[in-house]
Amino acid sequence: MIQNAWLIPVFPLIAFIILLFFGRALKEKASYVGITALALSFILAVLVLFERIGGETYTYVVKWIGFGESTITMGYEVTALNAMMLIVVTVVSLLVHIFSREYMREDDRIHVFYSYLGLFSFSMLGLVLAPNVLQLFIFWELVGLCSYLLVGFWYFKPEAAAAAKKAFLTTRIGDVGLLIGLVLLFNAVGSFEYSAVYSAVEAGLVGDTMVTIIAICIFLGAVGKSAQFPLHVWLPDAMEGPTPVSALIHAATMVAAGVYLVGVMYPVFLASSTAMTVVAYTGAITAIFAATIALVNTDIKRILAYSTISQLGYMMLALGTGGYVAGLFHLMTHAFFKALLFLGAGSVIFALHHRQDIRKMGGLWKRMKVTSVTFLIGALAIAGIFPLAGFWSKEGILAAAWEGGDMFLFIIAVVTAFMTAFYMFRLFFKAFTGEFRGDHEPHENTKLMTIPLTVLAILAVAAGFVNTPFSLGLETFLTDGLHVGHQAHGELWLAVLSIAVALAGIGLAWAMYGKGAIREDFLSQKVPGVHKLLLNKYYLDELYQKVFVSPTVAIGKFFWEVDRLFIDGIVNFVGRATRGSGRAFAKRHDGQLQTYGLVTIIGGLVVIAVAFVLRGYIG
Amino acid sequence: MVSITLFLALGAILFCIGLYGVLTRRHLVIVLACVELMLNAVNINLVAFSSIGPFANVTGQVFTLFVISVAAAEVAVGLAILIALYRNRDSIDVIKHDLLRW
């Protein structure tokens, strides 16, 4: 079966091609094509995972291009890490496919939606299966394209169109860094193959400075894709896309690709302590930075988006402090519970006729039972409450940060954990408890929506058990044959601290939004400046607009003027001067023979005079 | 023995007078006459060189005869054109004949 792993991405690709050509005829039946393809992929991925756990591995490559003596190959490979990722991607994608059947039911471009989803699934699975980092980059860009298409799915909304462009462009900035990193890596190692890269780096064939530069360039790509500070600005805007897309692409899979990239390139990062520090600090800053914004936002999807940014920063923090397994473990658990939260939010939004403001919600607990319960499970999981999935992985990250030895990072990790619990339960209490404040009475959605929620809720509970301190299943699986130290779990007091912080966050949220013991507008009353700053997302969008976008356009305009007036001006001047001088001289040909004669004679005399002077007869 | 310089000076003066006439007079007949004057200036030079030049020989005088006959032909053609012009344009004023322009 493992030799047929290439079929896993091919099924969704076939779905995409079918829908591309016959989508219009199929209309809403298109969803069955997509769901079938993903189901097949999922089954295959499970089989592949079992074989991989059994110890099998498989690599297949063909020549892609050759220049000089060098050759670049493409193919596929099954490793421990990507076997895990295959499961994560196919599960979430399958559930999102099913969920969208209902969510997108009334959209008359549902077939287009499913074709894009198919293309995305293909690209994401291809990214995961890549045996070399160039192929990863190729699919990396393709998932970016899918993200662009899906964020801009409702292209007629100007916000969606702008968000799609912003998403693509912002990640593109990181991608150029990544591309440069890869090119430098290739020139240093002579290959894009993971195995060749690992052995070259571990053997110290790449100079210290060069390794640092390469690692940081590669990390730039991850910063863009995983929405790390300062390139995170696209992800909240990407929430303009349909909610299932946000769940699949902008929570569970694509945005985690940056973390995955750092994971697969881990030996390169390990070779440079500077790069590791950069990763850790970027992650930490992002984690707390995004968490603070999530504290005050009122849009259900944007809160989740900032939460995603924050959690991705958390994973980066883990990787940067040496917590290889912890980071990737959190990537997996986060995929499940964040997909759950997004789909839960989707269920709410769908029931409320596309209202997203949590101030207009409330009391949904009584009205939407399944959604509320599953959402609560997701919220508890992300807060890190024992024994849900988030607890195990978050505790692993705290352990990594602690063992990394940098107190600053550890404190940030703890504070972020507190904030995470707080803003998630702020959201929960505002939306699901109290009185309903909207205008359309909501009802629970159909089974097509609640079943994916239930499945994800089960995963959010259970996924953590693959790597507990009592059985390090995932850790042994992932680190097999890799030289990465660290246990994914720390001492008991860390676990207790982690739960205590989470409970404190939940408690504070309950006091403010559940019981009402503390006024809701506490922050905006006491420190209006800070509140305003957070509400405006630290004014980063405005800053980028002023510092990067407007000057670039201004420079462009300036050069356009230069081009027209000066460069083309010279060209036109030459042309005009030629014609003008011709016309001017033509005027002198007035037909007066005697004038002609006079000029001729003067000319002749001048020639003679010049000749005489040159020959030295005169003067 | 008269110096050749004097003959050349005479030729040059005649030539300049002729040239001046060609360039300034508006009456075509006078312009033609001035052309004759210039040709004769050349003739003087030729004759002078032929008799007292550093390589005195008969070639100069032969050339002079050529020039005189060409001048005669030129006058004939010139006057013919002049008459044709007058018949067409009712004028032999040089300034009025400026068709040869841009």
Added chain:
Amino acid sequence: MIPNILTILLMIPLAGAVLILTIPKENKNVIRSLAIGTSIVALIVSIVVWGAFDRSITGLQFAQLVPWFDLGYLTINYEIGIDGLSMPLLLLTTFVTTLSLFASLSIKERVKEFYISSLVLLTGMLGVFVALDMFLFFLFFELTLIPMFFIIGIWGGKAKDYAAFKFLVYTGLGSGIMFITFIAMYYFGAKAMYFQDTSFSIVQLAEVFANPANENVLTSAVRGGLFLALFVAFAIKLPVFPFHTWLPNAHVEAPTAASMILAGILLKMGGYGLIRIGIGILPDQAARFATLIAVLGVVNIIYGALLALVQTDLKRLVAFSSISHMGIVLLGIASFTESGLQGAIFQLVSHGFISALLFFMVGAIYERTKTRTISEMGGLSKSIPILAGFMLAAAMASVGLPGLSGFVSELLAFIGIFGASAEIIPAAKAFGVIAGLGIILTAAYLLWAMQRTTFGQLDEKFSGLPDARPLEYIPMIGLFGLSLLIGIYPNILSDVINITVIDILSKIGG
């Protein structure tokens, strides 16, 4: 193998043009199908050549040499042949021309003259890519100028006269410089050979210039001067900043088919000439001026992109994107590595497909909306989803999305410039990084344009526009398909190019 197949290929379009001459101009459909048929025959012949092309040998293939005229020591031969450098461009030429003829079905006026011009143009372009004699090269180079002048001048837009004359005079100036340089090269080459058995042959001159024994005649100053003159001549065609200003005018005014050919093929003659003659005969000088070439390459990339960013006319935006993309060619050449040079050739081919597709899409949309002003469009995905989809696909290809050909050429050029030896270009990596900024800008201007044209609210007056006609699918699918094919499996092209590139670089000696 058919003997003299390249000559046959050159004659096919001319024969077609002569045939069309005999047909009364009222039979427009006969003329159209005859012209398209001719170009398809040429396409098939060039595919046969592609199939028969031996990918394992370095030298010239299908070579043919006929003495043409001989004036004492001035010998001019009809010498043609192809190698891995010209083979892909040959196929590009027939392919893009055929599809552009499909795209010109909307031309209703003076159909006969249009197709005759196009076919003559095709012969000229094919000739440039097969000629191995500099004089012949020049003749074919000029042969492309005149038909294009007429096509722009007769079937062009509002300011067609200005654009056509600017095109003719500006690129004609380039040809003039080129011709003088050829004569000078011939003269110096002949002098080095003591005026014995001389010719305009590129192959022969390359040997003469490479011979160290000739250095008393071919001094460093002479070589340097010749190279710079050649560079200017080809830079006008490519075009290289600051010689680019003819291009936007020509593109904006030219009819769709002419824009496709202009961007798709004619610009490539500049890059091809630079590699074939500039590097082929004066490799040492090319390496000497590598930094200059790289600087101009980077300037082209950034400058073109910045100007594209602020254009209000969609077609002019695409024209500036061409300028920007040609910078990649210069950058690849300047690196003097196998990957860089191959990247440059890849870019010539890939940009041929992509820019032709972009111009076709812009033309097709213009035909419907009657406007090219970006701000007047919007929401076209709603009224013409298929055309808008292909427009987006073309834009993505231009952005350099992996899986499409543009990415491969950018990747190769980047590997080249980052791996360039410090002896040839100091601080090559800095050039690479700046070029990277250009990639971001490319995404910026294209996506911004997409946001304002295909995305957004649909203007009422554009609802109910007719979507793609069946015949329009041929150029769209053909061009996009090839870009996709090269992007997915670039070895199909690299196979042909690589060995020639190795050979060219071996002349630089390191």
